Amino acid sequence: MIWSTSWNKSTYSSIVATISILLFGFVGGFFVNRFGIIPWLERISIIMMLGIATISYYVVLRDTGLNWVAFLLLSGFLALWFEYVWVHYCVPYGCFEYGDVLGAKIWNTVPRTVFIGRTPLIIWVYAVLRKYIQNSGLLIILWAILLTLIDMVLDPGAVLLGFWSFDAGGRYYNIPWSNFLGRLVSGSVGMIFATLLLKNANNNIQRTHSAGLTLSFFAFIALWSGMTLPAILWFVLLCTYLTYLHTP
Numbered sequence: 001m002i003w004s005t006s007w008n009k010s011t012y013s014s015i016v017a018t019i020s021i022l023l024f025g026f027v028g029g030f031f032v033n034r035f036g037i038i039p040w041l042e043r044i045s046i047i048m049m050l051g052i053a054t055i056s057y058y059v060v061l062r063d064t065g066l067n068w069v070a071f072l073l074l075s076g077f078l079a080l081w082f083e084y085v086w087v088h089y090c091v092p093y094g095c096f097e098y099g100d101v102l103g104a105k106i107w108n109t110v111p112r113t114v115f116i117g118r119t120p121l122i123i124w125v126y127a128v129l130r131k132y133i134q135n136s137g138l139l140i141i142l143w144a145i146l147l148t149l150i151d152m153v154l155d156p157g158a159v160l161l162g163f164w165s166f167d168a169g170g171r172y173y174n175i176p177w178s179n180f181l182g183r184l185v186s187g188s189v190g191m192i193f194a195t196l197l198l199k200n201a202n203n204n205i206q207r208t209h210s211a212g213l214t215l216s217f218f219a220f221i222a223l224w225s226g227m228t229l230p231a232i233l234w235f236v237l238l239c240t241y242l243t244y245l246h247t248p
Contacts, residue, residue: 014205014245021212029220032161046103046113053116056123056210071197075122075190076115082186083110093182094170099162121150122187124211126194128244140191146240147187148180150215153234155179157221173227205245212241 060068086093087109102111125146133139156173159165170176219234 017205017209017212017245018242021209021216024213025216025218025220028217029224033221033224049102049113049117052210052213053120054210055213056120056207057116059207059209060123067197071193072119074193074197075119078186078189078193079114079118080106080110082189083114086182091182094176094178095167096164096179097167098164101162118190120210120214121147122190122194124208124241125150125187126191126198127205127208128240131244131247143187143191144184146237147184149233149237150211151180151183153215153222153230153237154218156227156230157218157225160221160225160227173230208241208244215241 057072060072083098084106085091087097090096098105098109098111102113102117105111125143129139129142129146133142152172155175159174166174166176166179168176170179215234215237219231219238222230222234
């Protein structure tokens with residue numbers, strides 16, 4: 001196919017990405033909500049999680065090199081450390097524990113998949129905000145809002161599927177509000193490294209697809225399960241993401 005302009009090619013790619021993300025969430029969310037994650041499918045869910053994260057990892061490593069390598073390693077190890085402290089000391093998120101769905105655990109505490117699970121979300125937030133905002137103060141404020149919205153979409157579905165659970169439950173779909181305050185703390189560290197290491201990175205929209213697929217999946221889990229607020233919040237995030245995808 002011969003593209004008349006680079007804009008047309010970019011627009012086509014964005015449309016394909018949008019349809020793929022929505023279709024993945026619709027089908028995956030319906031299937032899991034209907035049948036659950038039965039034991040023999042747990043390994044498949046882990047492979048799927050790794051595969052989704054690999055999309056962003058491959059793109060950022062291909063496009064930008066050593067700074068991305070440092071960022072991916074730092075953010076992965078920090079995620080493991082925060083989660084380990086969280087499980088053992090209930091700080092900063094509140095007392096909780098991981099289920100067995102996410103695979104084998106390090107020291108019987110934190111699943112190894114945590115190393116790659118959260119980094120694509122930080123990549124997504126950083127890429128979207130940096131495309132439009134250069135003022136550091138405004139960036140931090142909007143980052144805090146956006147990251148909180150993301151967790152309010154993801155966490156209800158994760159708790160429902162048994163990825164993790166909170167000892168005392170909580171008022172937001174069995175999640176305490178302290179969880180979101182804690183996410184801001186750990187995410188802030190990740191954003192500091194992103195700002196320092198990724199400021200010269202190319203603005204390649206493909207690096208955001210992993211987070212887009214993850215958000216879509218958990219949003220449809222919420223929708224099929226009758227959790228209205230996470231689904232509404234996802235619509236807000238979807239509008240933000242579509243603006244990012246379709247803006248040259």
